[in-house]
Structures are given as C-alpha cells and as structure tokens.
Amino acid sequence: MLSRFLPAGLSGRRRFDSLSEREILALAIASEEEDGRIYAVYAEKLRKDYPASAAVFDGMAGEEDEHRRRLLEDYRRRFGEVVVPIRRDHVADFYQRRPVWLVETLGLDRMREEAAAMERQARDFYVAAAGRSTDAQTRGLLGDLARAEAGHESKAEELVEDHLKGEAGSTEDAAAHRQFLLTWVQPGLAGLMDGSVSTLAPIFATAFATQNPWTTFLVGLSASVGAGISMGFTEAAHDDGKLSGRGSPLKRGLASGVMTALGGLGHALPYLIPSFWTATAIALVVVFIELWAIVWIQNRYMETPFARAAFQVVLGGALVLAAGILIGGA
Structure with missing residues (x-):
C-alpha cells in the first residue's frame, strides 16, 4: 500500500498523478538505487556477527541493482541518456524509507522485518499506480514494475531459505x-x-x-x-x-x-x-x-x-x- 500521503502544496512536492512517464521511470530507478544501498548497509552491519544474513542482504542488493539496470536500459531506449533527478522525497504520495542510520542500530529480526516491508511497499505501490493510470503504455510499464517487485519478494524468500536454513539460521x-x-x-x-x-x-x-x-x-x-x-x-x-x-x-x-x-x-x-x-x-x-x-x-x-x-x-x-x-x- 501507499504508506504515507503528505500535503504537497506547502512543501513544494509533486503528486504522483502529476508525474510524466519519464519522471515515473526516473523515480523507479532512483528508488531501486536507494533500496540497493540500504540492503548493502544491512549486509555490512551484519557481516561480522551474522554472516549468513549478510549473504541474504548481499543477494537482495544484487537483485535491486539488476532491476535498476533493466529500468535504466528501458529509460535510455525511450528518453535518452539524461535521467530526471527525482527521488522519493520529491513526491508527496510516494512511500518513504526509514533512514538507514536509524534502522541499522536495530537487531537482526528487525532488519529482516524492515526488508520484507520494503518489498511489500514497492510492489503495492506499483500495483496501485498501474490501477490509476489511464495511459496503456504507462499502465503496462507500471505493471511490469509490480511484477518485478513481486519476483524480488520471491527471490528474497529463496535467499533466506538458501542462507538461513538449518544450523546457520539456528x-x-x-x-x-x-x-x-x-x-x-x-x-x-x-x-x-x-x-x-x-x-x-x-x-x-x-x-x-x-x-x-x-x-x-x-x-x-x-x-x-x-x-x-x-x-x-x-x-x-x-x-x-x-x-x-x-x-x-x-x-x-x-x-x-x-x-x-x-x-x-x-x-x-x-x-x-x-x-x-x-x-x-x-x-x-x-x-x-x-x-x-x-x-x-x-x-x-x-x-x-x-x-x-x-x-x-x-x-x-x-x-x-x-x-x-x-x-x-x-
């Protein structure tokens, strides 16, 4: 779901329904980059004491980077080399992430919960965005992003099963x-x-x-x-x-x-x-x-x-x- 809806007028932020297809795709690229960095920070934080969980987050960071690469290729094909500088905090009704410095001080279980919530938020956002779109090409693009996030969530579950099963998880x-x-x-x-x-x-x-x-x-x-x-x-x-x-x-x-x-x-x-x-x-x-x-x-x-x-x-x-x-x- 869209987790936060903040007033746009006073802060100067845009509404999602006012964004162009180019801005939506640029926003998706920026979001994938930020999520990848967050997972990389989690992995680095956990590497010494929880190497198996660090491997999980390394894999998730790699998946985010692959999504970013695919999105960037599509952006270049449609709009050229210059990516519009737009981020989550520029859009009033876009989901927000917790600051990494705040979450990384929490425990292992809390980090796992945060990662699961990140995947759900991204998937649900793209589903909701696709449902609001009246342009067929934009709807198809947002639907593809929603499926990508759903696949990423499945991949995250596979990573957890691969790295945290048996003795390592215990x-x-x-x-x-x-x-x-x-x-x-x-x-x-x-x-x-x-x-x-x-x-x-x-x-x-x-x-x-x-x-x-x-x-x-x-x-x-x-x-x-x-x-x-x-x-x-x-x-x-x-x-x-x-x-x-x-x-x-x-x-x-x-x-x-x-x-x-x-x-x-x-x-x-x-x-x-x-x-x-x-x-x-x-x-x-x-x-x-x-x-x-x-x-x-x-x-x-x-x-x-x-x-x-x-x-x-x-x-x-x-x-x-x-x-x-x-x-x-x-």
Whole structure:
C-alpha cells in the first residue's frame, strides 16, 4: 500500500498523478538505487556477527541493482541518456524509507522485518499506480514494475531459505537471543530485583514508624527514582559493551534504570490511599507479585531452576521486608 500521503502544496512536492512517464521511470530507478544501498548497509552491519544474513542482504542488493539496470536500459531506449533527478522525497504520495542510520542500530529480526516491508511497499505501490493510470503504455510499464517487485519478494524468500536454513539460521537466532538477554533482560532483571527488594526496608520502615501514607509515599517515590537513576548510570558507565559483548550501554542503562524505578514504585504507589492499613495490605500484595515476577523472569529467560529462584528471591525479599517492619515498629 501507499504508506504515507503528505500535503504537497506547502512543501513544494509533486503528486504522483502529476508525474510524466519519464519522471515515473526516473523515480523507479532512483528508488531501486536507494533500496540497493540500504540492503548493502544491512549486509555490512551484519557481516561480522551474522554472516549468513549478510549473504541474504548481499543477494537482495544484487537483485535491486539488476532491476535498476533493466529500468535504466528501458529509460535510455525511450528518453535518452539524461535521467530526471527525482527521488522519493520529491513526491508527496510516494512511500518513504526509514533512514538507514536509524534502522541499522536495530537487531537482526528487525532488519529482516524492515526488508520484507520494503518489498511489500514497492510492489503495492506499483500495483496501485498501474490501477490509476489511464495511459496503456504507462499502465503496462507500471505493471511490469509490480511484477518485478513481486519476483524480488520471491527471490528474497529463496535467499533466506538458501542462507538461513538449518544450523546457520539456528546459530544466528541463538546469537540474537543471547544478545537480547545480555542487553535487555539481564540489566532489567537486576534493576527489578534491586528496586523491588532494596526499597522494601525504607518504605515499610517509614510506614510503620509514621503510619502516615503520604509521608510513606514520598519516601518510596524518592527512593525508587533515586535508585533508578543510580542503577541506570552505573549500568551504563561501568561497561561500554565492546569487550563484554553486552551491547549498547545506553540500552542497558535504560533497561536497568526504568526497571529499578518500577520495582520500587510498585509498593510505594498504594500509599496514595489515605487509609494506612488498606494501603499497607495492598502494598504487601504488590510485593508478593513483584517477587514472583522476578522468579518467573529468572526461570523463563535465565534458565534458573524455579525452586532455587523462588527460594533465593522470596527468602531475600522476606528478610528485607521483615527488617523494615521491625525497624519501623521499634
């Protein structure tokens, strides 16, 4: 489908239905060139860690170059050597691509999804354009381009099957999963454990010392936000990920900081309720849910045996909670 329709008047961009056959063909050439460059960037980005996927994108870049060559030959036959300088961003109702610098920072699966979307957008655009054309020759040209993109999509599927079948695909998927664990799950889990457990003592000590829900909430809020900022900066600063392979320090710091803050806020928010005992009862239920969520994440993603994870987390949380209550009630 046409993915974006933007107003043409203020920006000075043309509408597709105002383009001549020469401009349409020049636009197709420019689009194939850009897509080929995008696939080449993907391949270069993945070559070290995911060589099989890099081979897929190398093949797709080659297909785009072949399409460009065929389009250019047809353009020369019909209109000569000078190709009109028109690109996607010159046409208001033409599909747009994400900036390569933005997409290439994403993971392997996201790059594969982006490539599939590129092929669908190009194919659907030419189908829609052919349907709007009233000129028989232009309709035939656009139909040929639509079939070419459909064939390219099939070729992309063949490339994936050739290069990512069996052990290569399994190895790359395992590597991508491991990177997800190192970059997001481990820092997030550490943050959730720190936020959920370490804030128990100050929050419940304040609660039982003052029996004032608002004061308890303020202490819990400050402890949670402060711990989140501290954990986030610590995670981001202590390891740049280059030697450890743990990924972007910014992503790890974000995961750790946000989960730390959420872990503490979970049992601080109930103290917005004016009734002390009602708020405390709800907070204790939230603590129970938080601890079991930690156990589930450890078992699901870190492959920690459920019984051992439950013993460690629940026992540690119970001790910290008891310490806070005893100190606050003293």
